[in-house]
Amino acid sequence: MKNDRKIKHHLSEDLLMRYSNGTLCxxxxxxxxxxxxxxxxxxxxxxxxxxxxxxxxxxxxxEEMSDDSxxxxxxxxxxxxxxxxxxxxxxxxxxxxxxSDYIGGSLKDVKWRPIGLGVKQSLLKTSGNSTARxxxxxxxxxxxxxxxxxxxxxxxxxxxxEDEVSxxxxxxxxxxxxxxxxxxxxxxxxDCICLAVTDAPLxxxxxxxxxxxxxxxx
Amino acid sequence: MLKLxxxxxxxxxxxxxxxxxxxxxxxxxxxxxxxxxxGHDWEELLLMVSNDKxxxxxxxxxxxxxxxxxxxxxxxxxxxxxAEECSQEAMATVWxxxxxxxxxRASASTWIFTIARNKRIDAIRKIRRPEPDELTWPDEIxxxxxxxxxxxxxxxxxxxxIQNLPEKQRQxxxxxxxxxLSHSEIALETGLPLGTIKSRxxxxxxxxxxxxx
Numbered sequence: 001m002k003n004d005r006k007i008k009h010h011l012s013e014d015l016l017m018r019y020s021n022g023t024l025c026x027x028x029x030x031x032x033x034x035x036x037x038x039x040x041x042x043x044x045x046x047x048x049x050x051x052x053x054x055x056x057x058x059x060x061x062x063e064e065m066s067d068d069s070x071x072x073x074x075x076x077x078x079x080x081x082x083x084x085x086x087x088x089x090x091x092x093x094x095x096x097x098x099x100s101d102y103i104g105g106s107l108k109d110v111k112w113r114p115i116g117l118g119v120k121q122s123l124l125k126t127s128g129n130s131t132a133r134x135x136x137x138x139x140x141x142x143x144x145x146x147x148x149x150x151x152x153x154x155x156x157x158x159x160x161x162e163d164e165v166s167x168x169x170x171x172x173x174x175x176x177x178x179x180x181x182x183x184x185x186x187x188x189x190x191d192c193i194c195l196a197v198t199d200a201p202l203x204x205x206x207x208x209x210x211x212x213x214x215x216x217x218x
Numbered sequence: 219m220l221k222l223x224x225x226x227x228x229x230x231x232x233x234x235x236x237x238x239x240x241x242x243x244x245x246x247x248x249x250x251x252x253x254x255x256x257g258h259d260w261e262e263l264l265l266m267v268s269n270d271k272x273x274x275x276x277x278x279x280x281x282x283x284x285x286x287x288x289x290x291x292x293x294x295x296x297x298x299x300x301a302e303e304c305s306q307e308a309m310a311t312v313w314x315x316x317x318x319x320x321x322x323r324a325s326a327s328t329w330i331f332t333i334a335r336n337k338r339i340d341a342i343r344k345i346r347r348p349e350p351d352e353l354t355w356p357d358e359i360x361x362x363x364x365x366x367x368x369x370x371x372x373x374x375x376x377x378x379x380i381q382n383l384p385e386k387q388r389q390x391x392x393x394x395x396x397x398x399l400s401h402s403e404i405a406l407e408t409g410l411p412l413g414t415i416k417s418r419x420x421x422x423x424x425x426x427x428x429x430x431x
Contacts, residue, residue: 017394017395020335021335021395021396022294022335022336022338022339022343022347025345026345026346026347026348029347029348030348032348033347033348033349033350034348034350036350037350037351043350043353046350047324047328050324050328050331050332050335051324051325051328051372051373051376052376052380052391052395053328053331053332053335053395054324054325054326054327054328054329054330054331054332054373055327055328055373055376055377055379055380056331056380056391056392056395056396057283057286057287057290057327057330057331057334058286058327058377059377059380059381060286060289060290060392060396061289062285062286062288062289063285063286063288063289063292063298063301064285065284065285065288065302065305066302069280069284069302069305069306070277070280070284072306073280073284073306073309073310073313074273076306076307076310077310077313077314080310080314096350096351097351098348098349098350098351099348101348102348126346127345127346128345
């Protein structure tokens with residue numbers, strides 16, 4: 001998927017580092033891989049983190065291997081036939097393959113479920129406590145006001161939305177944490193589709209929360 | 219504000235035509251001497267594995283990297299048996315996928331690091347790792363060799379920069395990178411305030427990135 005528009009909102013350093021060192025959970029990794037497929041800046045940043053990993057590996061203190069270790073590796077190699085260059089067949093898709101693998105196709109194949117006010121969602125199956133979902137927000141429609149228990153990452157795939165922070169178009173990432181209480185509205189003209197990843201359930205505002213929140217901000 | 223890597227600068231002229239097998243080595247005294255990186259050219263050895271299935275070359279790669287992959291996996295939380303086994307599997311992957319190694323895109327240690335990292339995800343964390351789409355490159359107009367040389371030099375500068383960090387800072391970067399620790403957990407381990415850690419790591423990484431051009 002080639003993105004001609006200049007991406008303005010990028011992945012955080014923390015996410016890039018954790019994706020590069022293999023500590024990020026699957027749902028957030030999906031969002032990172034999808035964004036990087038659309039964003040050369042973040043791809044370059046990821047590669048520099050991987051270079052740091054390589055350099056750290058190179059200069060790290062070795063652990064002693066067992067005596068027959070090399071022979072075991074050669075035996076493993078004998079067992080598995082050497083791979084030749086794999087030609088991976090890529091589906092023609094309007095979205096990066098990392099994401100289409102989870103959908104099993106392109107955006108038109110998504111099985112949407114309505115969640116009210118014309119907004120639809122589709123949960124993607126990932127392991128761990130984080131949740132990945134696709135959101136479909138009709139042009140001009142607002143997603144209900146909500147805050148978060150944890151972190152929420154929203155990556156725009158199509159269309160655009162605006163909230164209290166900024167305007168987000170295709171490829172842009174918005175990171176929201178507990179402190180952000182926002183109401184994204186899909187921009188007029190085109191329906192907006194996003195990948196939203198949360199590491200705790202979204203918290204739609206309850207009365208109790210409304211009462212408590214002003215005090216939390218002092 | 220802490221300063222990392224202030225003494226690191228690229229000693230090569232942009233038009234430098236130095237042999238790829240020589241690396242810059244800076245001593246603790248700030249003097250620079252040229253060394254041959256202990257006589258090893260990991261990229262060359264990987265290409266020998268890729269092109270000729272060269273077992274002698276592979277043995278040298280194994281001797282250097284397998285114990286370090288094991289060490290990485292143990293820092294990532296694997297027990298010694300698991301780390302040994304995964305390190306062996308990672309080295310088998312190095313052999314099997316050597317044909318995919320492109321010295322114009324990554325140094326040997328970076329490429330091997332990504333294999334070790336993926337092993338950590340598959341075998342230890344047992345989760346799936348979504349991968350970005352591969353970049354499709356326009357038909358090469360033969361810049362590959364120059365790119366490979368430049369990348370190799372940058373990687374050596376980076377490794378030297380890390381090796382020459384004061385011990386505590388090197389440990390901090392290593393912890394941040396290899397262990398599954400959040401910044402606040404690192405604060406607990408090192409006793410440093412969170413703000414200091416965040417700015418140190420950020421600064422270290424910015425400088426490393428700068429060193430990478």
